Amino acid sequence: MSVHNHLEHTRQCLESIIQNTAEELYEVIIVDNASSDGTAQFLGLLVGDVKVISNETNRGLSVAFNQGAELADRKYVVFLGNHCRPQKGWLDSLIELAEREPRTGAVGAKLIRQDGAVREAGSVIFANGTVGRHGSGMHPAEPRLNFVREVDLCSLDALLVRREIWRAIGGFDVRYETDCYSAADLCCAIRRAGYRVLYQPAAVVNCQGEPAHTFS
Numbered sequence: 001m002s003v004h005n006h007l008e009h010t011r012q013c014l015e016s017i018i019q020n021t022a023e024e025l026y027e028v029i030i031v032d033n034a035s036s037d038g039t040a041q042f043l044g045l046l047v048g049d050v051k052v053i054s055n056e057t058n059r060g061l062s063v064a065f066n067q068g069a070e071l072a073d074r075k076y077v078v079f080l081g082n083h084c085r086p087q088k089g090w091l092d093s094l095i096e097l098a099e100r101e102p103r104t105g106a107v108g109a110k111l112i113r114q115d116g117a118v119r120e121a122g123s124v125i126f127a128n129g130t131v132g133r134h135g136s137g138m139h140p141a142e143p144r145l146n147f148v149r150e151v152d153l154c155s156l157d158a159l160l161v162r163r164e165i166w167r168a169i170g171g172f173d174v175r176y177e178t179d180c181y182s183a184a185d186l187c188c189a190i191r192r193a194g195y196r197v198l199y200q201p202a203a204v205v206n207c208q209g210e211p212a213h214t215f216s
Contacts, residue, residue: 001030001082002064005037009083009208014046016085025091026078029071031055031064062172062182065156069166077166081157081179084111085206093202094160097148105165105195106187108154109203112140119207122151122199125188131180134199146201153187153197155179158205161190169193 003010010030017028027049032039034057043052053067069077076095080086086109094107111119121135131153135145156179169189176182187197 001028002033002061002068003030003035003039003082004033004058005035005039006082007035007037007039007042010039011042013080013082013084020086020088021091025095027051027072027074029053029068031068033058033060033064060174061179062174062176065182066171066174069163069171072163075163076160077163078158078160079156080205081207083208084157085208086158087204087206090158090203090205093200097198097200098160098162101196101198103195104198105162105190105193106154106197107160107200107203108151108197109158109205110140110145110199110201111155111157112204112206114208116140118142118145120155121145121201122149123153123155125152125184131184140204148201149199150196151199153184154199156183157207158203159183161186162195165190165193165195
C-alpha cells in the first residue's frame, strides 16, 4: 500500500482483501509515506505475506507506487486504493481476463460509490487532455456497463498490470502526482507498447472517501 494516514481506511481495506480474496492469489505490499496517525504502529503488527516499506518523508504517489511494485514478485501487480473495499471474486475476475486475453497489459474494475451508484466503469481521455469516467452516477446493473471492453484508462483505485509490462515501460513517471494523471500516463504507455487496457465489470470494488493508495 502507498498510504499517508487514513489508518481506518487501511484497516478496512485489508479486512476486505482477506475476506474476499483467495489467499494463494496475492501478497500485500504497503508503502507508508510518513504517516503520523498510528499507521506505522499498526503496520508493525501485521503478520503473514505482507511487505512494508516505511518512508521517512512523504515521497508522493508515483514514487511510492514504484517502490511497492519493485518489490512485487508475482506475474501481476494490482494497484488498489486503501479507501476501497474489494468484493467477492474481484481479483479472480481481473486475473481471468488478463489470462484469457494475452495482449492485455492492464485490467480495471467496476468502482462503486458510497451511495451505491457507479463511480467509474473505465475512463476516456478527450482530445483536450481531460479525463471522463464511463458510467459515473449510473446504476451498477446498467447493461452498458456490464460487458468487457477496451478503454483509454482505468483508475489506480483498482488496476491490475502485467509486471513484465510495468517493468518494460519503466513504471510510473514521477512527474505526475495525482491518481488521474498517473493512471492516464501509465495506461497510455501500455497502449503505446502494443497492449490493451480492458475494463472488467465482474471485478467490483466499493470506494469510500478519497484515495491514499494500496498495493496488493
